[in-house]
Amino acid sequence: MKPPGHHCAPLVVFAILALLCCGTSSGHAGARRFTYVYEATTSAPGAIESENWITWGTSMRDDRRFNEVNFRHEIEVGISNHFQASLYLADWSYLESPSSRQHGFSYDASAIELIYNLTNPTTDLVGSAIYQELRLGPKIVELESKVILQKNLNPFVLAYNATLEAKWEGAERNERAGEFSESFGLSYEASPSLSFGAELLHEIDIPDWKHSSPSIIYGGPNVSWRRGHWWITITPLAQLTSVGSEVAVRTRVIVGHSF
Secondary structure: OOOOOHHHHHHHHHHHHHHHHOOOOOOOOOOOOOOOOOOOOOOOOOOEEEEEEEEEEEEEOOEEEEEEEEEEEEEEEEOOOOEEEEEEEEEEEEEEEHHHOEEEEEEEEEEEEEEEEEEOOOOOOOEEEEEEEEEEEOOEEEEEEEEEEEEEEOOEEEEEEEEEEEEEEOOOOOEEEEEEEEEEEEEEEEEOOEEEEEEEEEEEEEEOOOOOOOOEEEEEEEEEEEEOOEEEEEEEEEEOOOOOOOEEEEEEEEEEEEO
């Protein structure tokens, strides 16, 4: 039997790292209004920003004691007025899965991300961008392509992403899989420092590219707070479907700092 406090370990790790990432500074910085939805705008040329991601998934219907905490560390650079590139230095995770007897930390992958802005969400009818990510790790190769749409209606921002992922997993990378997902976001800017809204995530797994798994839908509120060069955005999502093999709750925190 595990000690009583062991099940709380992912929550403790999640909370401590989120707090350690926060800080204060002078000046003004941009911020992500969403954590699951990308925006169509890109960083200004020469701008550099770091982002630290923490995503905690917990409580499957088929495994109530399941916990997984994923971490990403990103450096984002503005290349031109329409183009930005990002390097994910390390994706790593903490897993606690009693049903499969897995427990502990692991390095998963590193990645490079490219976003090209096509139209402006404020001055054009609809803002748009295209996104490509290549993710490489000891047991995974993943390509992720995304279409990003956004419209700014001051003080509201609406955004939509359509994403297709292709994965090759396993020691020999011979296990093929795919995923199609959509994400929607609505944000209201209450003040220059505070925005809040909601996000909706729809996912369909495609094992072996032969058939699709049941759709999974998550939804929940978000809040984004900015101070100086720092910002933090939080989104807790609850599963709105009843897929027992997926977590019931996902919570994502992204902490950013501009240089």
